[in-house]
Amino acid sequence: xxxxxxxxxxxxxxxxxxxxxxxxxxxxxxxxxxxxxxxxxxxxxxxxxxxxxxxxxxxxxxxxxxxxxxxxxxxxxxxxxxxxxxxxxxxxxxxxxxxxxxxxxxxxxxxxxxxxxxxxxxxxxxxxxxxxxxxxxxxxxxxxxxxxxxxxxxxxxxxxxxxxxxxxxxxxxxxxxxxxxxxxxxxxxxxxxxxxxxxxxxxxxxxxxxxxxxxxxxxxxxxxxxxxxxxxxxxxxxxxxxxxxxxxxxxxxxxxxxxxxxxxxxxxxxxxxxxxxxxxxxxxxxxxxxxxxxxxxxxxxxxxxxxxxxxxxxxxxxxxxxxxxx
Numbered sequence: 001x002x003x004x005x006x007x008x009x010x011x012x013x014x015x016x017x018x019x020x021x022x023x024x025x026x027x028x029x030x031x032x033x034x035x036x037x038x039x040x041x042x043x044x045x046x047x048x049x050x051x052x053x054x055x056x057x058x059x060x061x062x063x064x065x066x067x068x069x070x071x072x073x074x075x076x077x078x079x080x081x082x083x084x085x086x087x088x089x090x091x092x093x094x095x096x097x098x099x100x101x102x103x104x105x106x107x108x109x110x111x112x113x114x115x116x117x118x119x120x121x122x123x124x125x126x127x128x129x130x131x132x133x134x135x136x137x138x139x140x141x142x143x144x145x146x147x148x149x150x151x152x153x154x155x156x157x158x159x160x161x162x163x164x165x166x167x168x169x170x171x172x173x174x175x176x177x178x179x180x181x182x183x184x185x186x187x188x189x190x191x192x193x194x195x196x197x198x199x200x201x202x203x204x205x206x207x208x209x210x211x212x213x214x215x216x217x218x219x220x221x222x223x224x225x226x227x228x229x230x231x232x233x234x235x236x237x238x239x240x241x242x243x244x245x246x247x248x249x250x251x252x253x254x255x256x257x258x259x260x261x262x263x264x265x266x267x268x269x270x271x272x273x274x275x276x277x278x279x280x281x282x283x284x285x286x287x288x289x290x291x292x293x294x295x296x297x298x299x300x301x302x303x304x305x306x307x308x309x310x311x312x313x314x315x316x317x318x319x320x321x322x323x324x325x326x
Contacts, residue, residue, distance in 0.1 A: 002016075002017075003017075003028065004032070006021050006026050008026070008123075008154050009023075009072045009123075009151060015028040017030075020036075020087065023072045024069070024070045025123055025124070026123065035125070036089070037068035037070060037123075037124050038124065039096065039097060039127060040068065040088060041067060042069055042095070043066065043067040043068075043083060044065070044066050045065045046063070046064055046065070047065045047115065047301075048061070048062065048301045048303075049143075050298060050300075050301040050302070052143060053205065053276055054166055054203055055203065055235055055272070055274060056201070056323030058112060059325070060303040060306070061111075062109065062113075064102070064111040064113070065116075066102060066117070066131075067080070068123070068124045069087055069091050070083075070087060070088065070120075071084035071120045071147075072183075073120065073149055073182060073183050074181065074182040075181045076247050077212075077244050079245070081244075084118075084119040099127070099130040099134050100134060103134045103135050106135065106140055113135075113143050113163070113164075114140055114142055114143065115143040115144075115145060116142070116146075117143075117145035120146055120149070121146055128142075132158075132162060135161075142161055143166075144158075144166070145168075146167055147168045147170065147183075148167040149187055151187070156194060156198060159198035160198075163201065164200065164202065165203075166204070166205055167188070167191065167192055167205070168204075168205050169204050169205070170188075170207065170213070172218050172219070172222035173218065174186075176213055189225070192229065202230070205236075205237040205276070206219070206238055207239045208238055208240065208253050209250065210241065210250050210253055210257070212247070212250070214253070214257055219238075219261045219265070223273075224268045226270065227269050233272065234322075235272040236265055236272070236274070237274045237276045238273065238275050239276035240253045241277075255278055255281070258275045271289035272289070279299065280299060284299065285297045285298050288321065289321075290314065290317050290319040291316055293316045294307065308325055312325040312326075
């Protein structure tokens, strides 16, 4: 048997018989590419939608979240490295959960959506696709939490059954992606544009890491690209870094850096810029971009107040707020 080329992500791994790709979970068995984690999640939880984070998609909804082992990035700051940087055979916990079981569990738990998250759902693509198709048939929404390191053709197929996505835009230069994530920037930008073209509701997260990607000039440039290619109404979450994995030597992001980064993003014209992992800050809440009215007040992952009208408008000026609210 010869090598099998995986065409899912930009790495295009040429995998020998019995070997695995860079993600550790996509393997060549008897000349066929298989994902060893299909139907075997290692993490299953019920979360609020705000934890994804998705702030403009069904606020307060319960979402069943699943993840497996493996990832096609190797970020030095990964918060889920116990899952993402291991193969399926290394996991202490492997649940037996084929797609129909995941959908049934979501219904039993009163969840309105299923999120594919924790590690990157791109590496358990087939499992996501099959589960999402069954979920949609049962009236459930599908949510991706991803780094967006995927080729356009398989991504477009996935977009057909995905309702919302939060993409982690980890930095805005090639050196950062190469040195910190072991990847490259352009495929991620292409994925963000593809989500917009395919009509998937999307929000973007940028983790601000002290001394690594906290240059305000670069953040402003990133926000300008976001404005020009994704639109002013696409939410941006600027998230606080906590020492993690191989970057434990760095401090948490100072709050004043996050506030200044948010000001830069608002200054280039973005309408909804949030600060994450800084619980209690006013930038967790949603305001009307026209008149500043408080629309949704949050604390952490909880929705405390929701003043949007049923059709998703500001109750004062009647401005339509971008999002999926029902």
